Structure formats: structure tokens, C-alpha cells
Amino acid sequence: MSSAGPRSAGRRSRPARCEGSFAVSAPATGILVHLLRRLPVAAPRTRSPSTVPSATGRLIDRVDSIPRSAGWARAVLLESLPLDESRRLEMEVSLAFGIAAMTDAALRDAHRAAHQAVRAICTEVADSASSATDTELEAERLHALMDGLALHLVLQEPGEDSAWAVRALDAHLNALL
Numbered sequence: 001m002s003s004a005g006p007r008s009a010g011r012r013s014r015p016a017r018c019e020g021s022f023a024v025s026a027p028a029t030g031i032l033v034h035l036l037r038r039l040p041v042a043a044p045r046t047r048s049p050s051t052v053p054s055a056t057g058r059l060i061d062r063v064d065s066i067p068r069s070a071g072w073a074r075a076v077l078l079e080s081l082p083l084d085e086s087r088r089l090e091m092e093v094s095l096a097f098g099i100a101a102m103t104d105a106a107l108r109d110a111h112r113a114a115h116q117a118v119r120a121i122c123t124e125v126a127d128s129a130s131s132a133t134d135t136e137l138e139a140e141r142l143h144a145l146m147d148g149l150a151l152h153l154v155l156q157e158p159g160e161d162s163a164w165a166v167r168a169l170d171a172h173l174n175a176l177l
Helices: 026-038 051-064 072-079 085-101 105-128 135-155 163-176
Strands: none
Touching: 051 072, 051 085, 051 105, 072 105, 072 163, 085 105, 085 135, 105 135, 135 163
């Protein structure tokens, strides 16, 4: 038996640490390419990381199309979560892209723009909240909640019940609004 112990059997090795950031392993790069190829776009089959900003653009377009009404904040935030196959795929790409951007400076600006777009949505919701006394702090909390919910939704099995995430978001919004 190796000194690594039984818990490490069958696990992928972690990327090597290099100068303050993680190196992207070949499997991580392959995952990014695989996910980008699955994105539904009208362009030719050659896809690149520049596809990710278009996924962010699709999110912004969907959010902008939601009419300002009593349920606007909830509708906007639900639109941001990977609750269906298309949004799940977008989130998988976003996560893979974010990992790749950790070590590829050419990807960082696009990743930062995508991150800031989600943050802007959270800020807009926090600004609309009647009970938020510190809207900047609430935007940070909401962004963290959305990121956590999205990550856990992507990590669960496709088709698994996602009602728990909607309930968690509703509980937070009920306390906020």
C-alpha cells in the first residue's frame, strides 16, 4: 500500500502550485474545450474561450427581458441559476473557464467581465431591496449565495431535484425584501 493511503486511490492528482496560483492540468484544459464545443451557437464548430462572454451576454439579455414587477428580483436571480440543461451547461463552461483563467492571463479579462456582470445583477437586486440598510454588503452576500447555489447545482447529478436551491433563495429574499 502506498504512503498516500486508501483515500487517495482513484482520485485525480491536484494541479501543481506555481508562483501563487494553480497551474491548469491537461484534464482541466480538455474539460474546458469539451464544454465549449457543447455550447449551442450558430457559429461554425470552431469555438474558443471567447464564447464565454457570449454566454454572459445571453444571461444579461435574459435578465434585461424580465419586466420590472413585484417578482422581478426573484425572477432575475432564478434566471442566473443553472436550473435547466442550457443554463447548467453555461455554468459548467463558466466554472471551467474560471479555472483556466487562474493561470492564463489572456482569459482573465473576459472572466472578470463575466464575474462583474453577475455582481451587477446582485447589486441591482440589493439596491431594489426595501430592507437592505447596507446595499453593498447585501450585494456581496447575495453574490456569494448565488455562486454557492450555482456551484452546488452543477455538482449534483443532472436531473436531480433542484427545488432545495429555489427554497434557499426564496428564504433569503423573504428576509431581504
